[in-house]
Amino acid sequence: MMKTRCAWVNKDQLYIDYHDNEWGKPTKDDKTLFEFLVLESFQAGLSWYTILKKREAFREAFDNFDVKKVADYNEDKINKLLENEGIIRHRGKIVAAINNAKLFIAIQKEFGSFSNFIWNYVNNEPIENNWDSIKDVPATSIISDQIAKDLKKRGFKFFGSTTIYAYMQAIGMVNDHTNDCFCK
Incomplete structure (x- = not known):
């Protein structure tokens, strides 16, 4: 019997695995x-599927998302990233990722972890929505x-x-996850 998934999931196994094993699962x-x-900031203006297909290339290009390494990237590294065909080669987004890494570290110092900071917005508990259709899912919220x-x-x-709502x-x-989805 086929599992019912959210309507946005295409038939690509990469997308199915992401939906089934990551999306909406608290981390x-x-x-x-x-x-x-980083991935959500690069997704701005593009489809998530595009980013997901490039995820492994992003991991390699961005030192497996080691925030301290990314925060220390210099102009030479930016130029190497701009030449990397496996990722989205957008100078503004690359520079933003470096900037955001520095700010991520500052938040870690201020709050003990970025997790403490971000999850405090929902009192450390996921918001459980009950949508009948993908059309009901908002693009933003008061919290985002x-x-x-x-x-x-x-x-x-x-x-x-x-972008923040997609991140959430x-x-x-x-x-x-819509009410008919097996992940609900």
Whole structure:
């Protein structure tokens, strides 16, 4: 019997695995939180599927998302990344990833971990939504608006409310699996 999944999942096994094993599953690991922070910022204006297909190349290009290494990237590294055909070669997004890595570290120092900071917005408990259709799922929320405003004030780039809401879905802060999905 076929499993019913959220309507946005295509038939590609990569997408199916992501949906079934990661999307909407709470993660509080700072390394994973940083990975999704970088990936979501690169996704702005593109499809998530495009980013997912390039995820392994991103991992390799960005030193397996080691936040301290990324924070120390210099102009030579930026130029190497701009030549890397496996990733999205957008100078603004690459520079933003380096900037955001530095700010991620500052938040870790301030709050003990990035996880403590981000999960505090939902009192450390995922928001469980009950959507009948993918059409019901919002692109933003009051909380994503608040987080985006806070991150912007801290100097983060490429993190508007829509990107933050997608980030919240990816790290399981919000569970937007539709009611008919087996992951619900």
